[in-house]
Amino acid sequence: MASYLFLLTWLAVMLTSCMGNHMYSDQKPLAETNPFDRMVLDYLYKYTYDSRHVVANWTNWGNSSSTSDPCTDNWYGITCVEDQSVYYVSGIDLPHHLIPVLPSEIYQMKHLKTLILTGNYLEYSNFQTGLFTMQTLEVLDISMITDLNITLPTRLEMANLQYLYAYDSQLNGPLPETWNTPKLQGIVLNDNYLTGQLPVGISKITGLKQLMLQNNKLFGNFPPDYGNLHQLTDLSLVQLIDSTPYRRLCSFLPSSWETMFSLVNVSLCAFGDIPDYIGDTWSQLRLLSVKGGGLNDRIPESICKLTELQILDLSSNKLEGTIPDCIFKMSSLTHLDLSNNLLSGHISEAIGDLTNIEQLLLYRNRFNGTLPRNAAKLVNINMLAFENNMLIGELPSEYDILRNVARDHKLILYFDGNMLSSIGDGLEYLFSDVFYIGLYDNPLECPLPPYVNYAKCSLCNSGTKRNNCEYCVSAGCGWCSYGNNCIEGTHQGPLSQYTCPEGHWSFQTCGENLFVQ
Template sequence: MIRFSTAFHGVALVLLLFLASPTRSCTEQESNSLLQFLAGLSQDGGLNMSWRNGTDCCTWKGISCSTDRTVTDVFLASRNLQGIISPFLGNLMGLLRLNLSYNSLFGELPMELVSSRSIIILDVSFNRLNKDLQDLPSLSSAQPLKVLNISSNLFTGHFPSTTWETMKSLSVLNISNNSFMGQIPSVLCASMPSLTMLDLSYNQFSGNIPPGLGNCSVITHLNAGNNNLTGALPDILFNVSMLEHLSLPNNQLEGSLSGISKFTNLVTLDLGSNRFKGNIPDSIGEMKKLGEIHLDHNMMSGELPSTLSNCRELITMDLKNNNFSGELSKVNFSNLPNLKTLDLVWNNFSGTIPESIYACSNLVALRLSANRLQGQLSESIGNLKSLSFLSLVENSLTNITTTFQILKRCRNLTTLLIGLNFMHEAMPEDDRIDGFENLQVLAINDCSLSGKIPLWLSKLKNLEMLFLYNNQLTGSTPNWISNLNYLFYIDISNNSLTGEIPTALMDMPMLKTNMVAPKVFELPIYTTQSLQYRMPNAFPKVMNLGNNNFTGLIPKEIGQLKALLSLNLSFNKLSGQISQSICNLTNLQVLDLSSNNLNGTIPDALNDLHFLSRFNVSNNDLEGSFQLQASLARFQTPALKAIENCVVSCL
């Protein structure tokens, strides 16, 4: 009896599930609306294999339905779709979420989708949609739309204003990376009281920040960077107490930051590349949640307030390229245990590097270049076990040998830039210098150092870029240099090196191939204040031996270095003919053989170096037509800028 009862209940359960399961498919109107969208595509990413007339559209790729077989979701992101967006999608009366992002759709955005009575999330970002957005007339009932993302398209014209009057539910609006122009509509927040995230960045908006943005009482993220905004921050904006992320970089905003401390919930403050003046107010210490502060490339001045020490959550402090002055010891950095990035390049800080910085045990990137700091580096810097990027260029530091003995404790260093210091000292030759196995970029340029290229450099097996130019080094170039298998940028120009150009330089593996690992610097390396490089493989492959005392012939093996973009052998004492093998360097953009003792004929095959943009063989005893130089392309590439500007300094 028990066995029968159990079996009965099992059959009943199966029958109940069968009767409860949906038996109908999506409606003909929904199916036709989706097929109309498919018909507007010139490339459908294989959807036609699934989207077939007469089949249940709830089973089609990218389509989800509710239990009553109403289409609720169309998710077709990253499907390689090309074509237009059909307005017939607006006929999907139960559609809640439409995602067409990361495709190649073009044309206009049908306003039937924006004004839909069902859609709550609409994402068409990263396409090629263009034309102006049309203003919708004021509608009687509120729209349900909560998230609208039209970023990274080709929209132009003025951003509509009346469209948003009925968008009472909109909480996220992202229109970044388009070409909208004119003023930011002042009605945005009044029309959308639920707005929590607003991204207007990377457009062409102009004029002042409208005071109406101060009515966004619940907004947490406000981004309007990379526009043409002017004027001061409106006072009412400081009343938006819930704001957590304020990003307005790369505009023309001005004024002071006296009211900034009212943003007590702010986590990210980015006002970089504007025209703000004055000092950082003492009240900044009230911003207890502040994790990132970017005030770089402004006109701010004064000493750093000691109250910065109260912002204990700080992870990033970027104050570069201002007029800040005074001693850094005003700030107790030991109170900032989470600090990972400190960038103060191009200011007027004086005194010594404060000991409290070395208490920031999580520090990964430290740049204090182009200030007026002096003295010796403290042994305490060895406490920064996570330090990977260190730039101290253009200060008045002393005792380079001790500096290297101390820095070897920072075993995670990958980038070390210390040029324009240690003037007229001797290059460290102590073979006990080690601990730099992870170093990838080393710059000890413009120091007028005496001595030779030291043997301890041979231990830097991961070195990719070496800058030793503008010193007083003597002797020959060591043969072990070819064992640095990753070295692709070598500049030892403006020294007093002698002997023949070693064939070891012709065996450098990375100058024979275009392969460079795609890594990212912890901080961008600047060659000028407006030119920066974020990845090593953005730098050209360079061999600069100019302004030395090299003698003998140009090695014929030089033709092996087919990845070279720049070769500079100028101002030496080289003799003989221009090696025909140089004509094999088909990637060359810069070739400078000037001011040597070369003779013979300029090889005609140099005309086949189609990328050559800088060519100089003057002050030699050469023969041949100068028509070669006249036929050269005259253009400025990023690689050329890197070559030219690094001779000044890399910061």
């Protein structure tokens, strides 16, 4: 009986086998990942601290009897390409996975095009001898790697590289002098410790679209040959403040840069005049930040031709004269920062035409006249900063309408350090709804409205007495502040935002003698 059952079983197996061979004899065998790439992934798996969690679907890896395949089983972070019934790993994307060691065998993977290791912790690295020699790589991302501390090669020979990302990885030393990277489109190396000057060799990468080198320690002048980068859209060159005076990347803008007509976002430091070609040929600009340098003379009206401009930052320069009225007609602007310059004159009532403005920063200039009443029309504003100018008169009653803005989002208003003398009527709701409004260091007439509950006048802060009041004592609280604006504090000393040495404090009761000689 047993032999009979065995015979039936054997016949069934053979029949199934024959049918299978007949049905699938014309099909290709299933492809598998090539052994070398599997070996590299094996090393990578073993070197990963938390491999059991972040690559959990690398099932039974390390077990020689495992049937799991990196390519056919769609391993996490692994992409593949098939070539003659064999799969090759074409992409490794394992960010933030605590990989301490990169196996050197990875440099011999013949089909690897993408290597993304952002945010790992590579304790040991032989990057300099292998990684930058991989001719198949198209995308290399070694950003945010703690203590990477490597120097880029003098010659970068990567014929297929399209994107190089290595920001915030403590790279040091100079940039490569030679860039044999004809397909490169993006260089993102910001927030490192790179030194030296901008290499002229970058100008030969004519297809380059991104050059992000901000927050390093580069210095020198802008290479005129960068005018050849006709496809460049993003240029950021603002550097860390170096302890060595004048050793920074800041220079006159070369006339040859006129031909960089694809620029969209520009951030750098510059000297001299603002060239007219910025408005004439950089017509696609959305962000223009030229701050912390030596721009002088006036703001040219050619800037107003930038109809797509959203952010204009010309802060911390030496710009003089008035703001061209056409600036206030640039309806696309959301951020305008002209602070820390030498600008003067009245602030035009045309300011109300900036209907999309969110931040308007004009502090630390020499503006005079009164506060522009049409600033009340800035319905999208969240920060308005006019402090430390020479503005006079009152805080306009028209600003009451800004309470509607304050109810929609946080609104901050700075009017400190001017010569404002009074607060207009009907502003109690503005003061109650606004997140912050600064009026310190203004010779405000007393008494202040009761809704200004964070600042009170002392009796010497009125009339002619305030002009002679170097040290004044508040009525009731009895502390001494320095300057012409005497605002009440506590028995512990002046309110915040006042600089008053403790030796100048004076505690007296309210009376006729309200200032100390």
